[in-house]
Amino acid sequence: MIAHALFFYFFSIIAIISAIFVIVSRNTVHAVFFLILDFISIACLFIMIGAEFLGMMMLIVYVGAVAVLFLFVVMLMNVTEQKLSWFRGSKRSGHIPTGLIVGSVILLELVVIVGGWQYRDTFSQTEFLKFDSDFTNTHLIGNVLYTEYIHLFQISGIILLLSMIGAIVLTYRKREGVKKQSYIKQISREREDSVKLVDGEFNKGVSIDD
């Protein structure tokens, strides 16, 4: 058990320190790297409590896809250095009170959820959430997700699809003068359509009209 505790503290200390560095570091690309480190150590914590499926999904979805997009945005928008003066504390800013309000609301919610934890029995002991050690937790999640929660699962899929379509509609711009390649046209081209043999006269050019 000591080894387990040591590993737990190792990963959780890394998670907390990197979470602090996400908001402290001046360079936004470094902040994203610390966020990735945070995701990875949380995935390790998931694996340690035996939820290996969730841990791997955390790695694949958050680290493999979401954080890559973050990095893309941060690198391409050229916002790597924070140049605003309020960020260095030399000027007052309107962002700080907003941040404080949001932070205190989150703290309040955490306190409420810790207080409400004593009622957990009523919602985790429903009949379809029986833990059975004969099956891996991948099987268990699959069994619950595709039977009891199938409608919620599909609704979340539809919401994701809608947001994807929304993003495409918002950013789509029709551009003029773009040449598109048509593979069918290219492949179905014959020699007769494209090659013309012309007998040139001596000392005169040949005009080809297209």
Place this chain on the structure above:
Amino acid sequence: MDIFYTIYNETYKIFLLLIPILISVALIVWFDRRVWGFVQRRKGPNVVGPFGLFQTAADALKYIFKEIIIPASSNKIVFILAPIVTMTLALSAWAVIPLSEKIIISDINVGILYIFAISSLGVYGIIMGGWASNSKYPFLGAIRSAAQMVSYEVSIGIIIINVLLCVGSLNLTDIVLAQEKLWFVIPLFPMFVIFFISALAETNRPPFDLPEAEAELVAGYQTEYSGMMYAMFWLGEYANILLLCALGSILFLGGWLSPVDIYPLNVIPGIFWMVFKILLLFFMFAIIKAIVPRYRYDQLMRLGWKVFLPFSLLYVVLTASFLVYFDLLPG
């Protein structure tokens, strides 16, 4: 002390796997250059050692003694970290690959997800290298490569789902044992072809080597690297190629199983068949490097998103319907 014994045991197992992998990476680089040479009717590297076998060792020695140049305007920590990340990730994925029924470091029950997660982390080595160099060519190379790897990961994921539907387990040993009667390459042949092409794109191999297209981007994200750091990128790249060959042989070619279960073939140890299949897939990688011209970037993206993704999704539906209709669903 029990825990020290465990640590000793695990370290011993890891070294016993890692050192052969590093040696085989060296040999596979030689093999790659040799095949490339023969296709172009050259001899390839044939001077150092018998058949030029020690060419890669000589190259590695050269890299070790070269100076490591760190550009003045680069982001130094990230710059140094990038090749380390690439190589560590490429080697750590080998922990769950079963080379035969017994030879495996850790037989976890989400093995395939582990490999998928590690290979999706592999993109960070490239982005970090490209960004930290603080130069135009590496940055463009890194952006290209990240977009390419993320796109092809999607189709590889869906191909893996196809295989998992037929197995009913995420464990790599179970995946191999499910192919005892029939290798998945036969019922899922189109998926095997798409997996192979996606693996080429995933490892930035020709014809999809746009991140390092030398005519446009010098060497892509590796432009500013020199000495041992460049060699580490290069080792990581080849270790990744070997990993995807191993994954291909586990998912589709029956892993360590012999092709037919008859007398002289089934007494040969499983690791021989596994290595043979990895080499066969790598030979195809090498031949394709030599004979196929490079893709244009928009063609690459079109192939990934408009051809492979819809087709592999359709095949998932087909496989699932077939298994449900004939009541063949496992587990």
